[in-house]
Amino acid sequence: MTAFVPVLQVISRNRHLGAEQLRENLNYAEGVSNRRRGQVQCASENSWLQRRRKRRSLEKRSETKVAVCGGGSFGTAIAFLLANNGYPVQILVRKTWVRDEINVERRNPKYFTEFVLPDNVTATIDAEEALTDAKLIVHAVPVQQSRSFFEANTEYFPADAPVLCTSKGLEVTSLKFMCELLPELLPRTKSFAYLSGPSFAREMMDQLPTAVVVASDDVDLALRIADMMSSPFFKVFTSSDTIGVEVAGAVKNVIAIAAGICEGLGLGTNSMAALVTRGCSEMRRLALNMGASPITLSGLSGVGDTFLTCFGPLSRNRNVGVRLGKGETLDSILSSSRQVAEGVTTAEALVGMLLNQYNGVSQQDNKEINVYATRAAARYPILFGVRAILEGRITPQEGVEALLAMPPREEN
Numbered sequence: 261m262t263a264f265v266p267v268l269q270v271i272s273r274n275r276h277l278g279a280e281q282l283r284e285n286l287n288y289a290e291g292v293s294n295r296r297r298g299q300v301q302c303a304s305e306n307s308w309l310q311r312r313r314k315r316r317s318l319e320k321r322s323e324t325k326v327a328v329c330g331g332g333s334f335g336t337a338i339a340f341l342l343a344n345n346g347y348p349v350q351i352l353v354r355k356t357w358v359r360d361e362i363n364v365e366r367r368n369p370k371y372f373t374e375f376v377l378p379d380n381v382t383a384t385i386d387a388e389e390a391l392t393d394a395k396l397i398v399h400a401v402p403v404q405q406s407r408s409f410f411e412a413n414t415e416y417f418p419a420d421a422p423v424l425c426t427s428k429g430l431e432v433t434s435l436k437f438m439c440e441l442l443p444e445l446l447p448r449t450k451s452f453a454y455l456s457g458p459s460f461a462r463e464m465m466d467q468l469p470t471a472v473v474v475a476s477d478d479v480d481l482a483l484r485i486a487d488m489m490s491s492p493f494f495k496v497f498t499s500s501d502t503i504g505v506e507v508a509g510a511v512k513n514v515i516a517i518a519a520g521i522c523e524g525l526g527l528g529t530n531s532m533a534a535l536v537t538r539g540c541s542e543m544r545r546l547a548l549n550m551g552a553s554p555i556t557l558s559g560l561s562g563v564g565d566t567f568l569t570c571f572g573p574l575s576r577n578r579n580v581g582v583r584l585g586k587g588e589t590l591d592s593i594l595s596s597s598r599q600v601a602e603g604v605t606t607a608e609a610l611v612g613m614l615l616n617q618y619n620g621v622s623q624q625d626n627k628e629i630n631v632y633a634t635r636a637a638a639r640y641p642i643l644f645g646v647r648a649i650l651e652g653r654i655t656p657q658e659g660v661e662a663l664l665a666m667p668p669r670e671e672n
């Protein structure tokens with residue numbers, strides 16, 4: 261009988277059986293026929309195979325190095341997640357004292373200092389060391405700093421290591437999304453994927469249930485990354501709609517600034533709901549124009565992340581908006597904040613891109629530019645309004661008045 265106990269324990273664990281049912285099963289196992297014994301033996305072998313498979317998979321994981329570029333809040337949270345899943349993770353940081361604290365004290369001294377990092381997280385300031393033998397490279401450097409980061413380190417990126425980008429936004433100088441920038445700046449890299457969705461780094465460190473989406477043209481890669489990142493509290497969906505995920509991730513940060521302004525001005529929940537809904541319309545309009553799928557926009561990277569950042573108190577973009585709404589200047593907000601709020605620069609880039617889209621503005625004369633600019637602003641009043649507030653051309657109050665003064669029109 262004792263030989264069956266481990267089998268039954270496995271069965272019990274898997275099916276959440278109570279003690280009473282376990283006893284019944286033990287009695288049953290004692291009285292089984294030879295044929296039945298054969299099946300129990302088979303179950304025993306299966307569980308042994310499962311254990312061996314699990315051990316092999318853990319061994320394989322422990323040989324699959326991941327490099328995380330950027331030791332900020334999100335880089336740290338991703339490193340923590342992947343290391344807890346059994347992967348050795350090396351974070352590429354910029355400061356030697358940050359590297360030393362991570363390697364010796366097992367803490368990131370700048371972000372989430374109360375968390376002890378697993379032993380399989382290390383840090384380096386040497387890009388060659390971090391990247392050379394990595395099997396997956398996670399990019400968690402803010403968008404506007406990404407170009408200089410890649411230009412400095414492109415030679416160390418192994419051609420066969422896929423790059424998973426987590427940065428959300430649009431580059432101001434080129435008006436390009438990360439999915440356009442990465443292939444251009446890393447010409448040797450064969451495959452890219454993009455992670456987005458409602459995922460505050462802080463809540464990932466706290467191991468609170470979180471769901472994200474990984475988009476890639478390479479479906480197998482998205483599935484492989486989903487498998488590597490999945491855990492009991494981290495759910496990963498996949499998508500092939502890279503542009504949809506990228507546009508949504510960039511636009512939602514600007515809508516979050518608008519939502520913060522609404523909060524800072526104390527305009528109440530009716531206006532907040534209206535603003536976020538209309539913000540989602542602008543996101544949808546822009547993303548569909550660029551070839552995105554409507555499914556993406558109603559998914560985690562679309563409305564999912566928009567809800568999180570518009571209503572979640574941890575959002576840095578929302579907090580920039582709240583402080584603007586309360587009357588602080590942008591300079592004072594940015595100079596007192598250590599962390600990136602991508603929506604600030606992305607608002608500028610999105611408006612630039614929309615003006616270009618509205619008919620090659622650069623080729624028109626000034627009168628036509630104004631016509632096109634007015635047309636674009638009427639289609640995207642929240643994006644243009646946030647940009648004007650950030651530039652200091654209008655006050656938050658004037659921004660709200662301009663939205664309320666828009667003529668009645670069909671909801672679309």
Ligand SMILES: NC(=O)C1=CN([C@@H]2O[C@H](COP(=O)(O)OP(=O)(O)OC[C@H]3O[C@@H](n4cnc5c(N)ncnc54)[C@H](O)[C@@H]3O)[C@@H](O)[C@H]2O)C=CC1
Nearest residue numbers: 330331332333334335400405409427428459460461599600
């Ligand atoms: N924090 C969050 O909850 C989430 C952040 N993201 C995205 O991840 C990206 C990174 O954000 P966070 O880590 O939160 O920002 P952060 O402000 O916490 O950290 C940024 C990190 O990038 C590093 N960095 C800046 N310039 C660099 C350069 N030229 N070379 C190398 N490293 C450089 C900084 O040293 C810092 O460690 C952003 O695009 C953000 O939108 C995405 C999902 C969630």
Ligand SMILES: O=C(CO)COP(=O)(O)O
Nearest residue numbers: 457458459460575576577
């Ligand atoms: O993108 C995020 C969560 O999904 C983080 O948003 P913030 O950058 O506004 O904090």
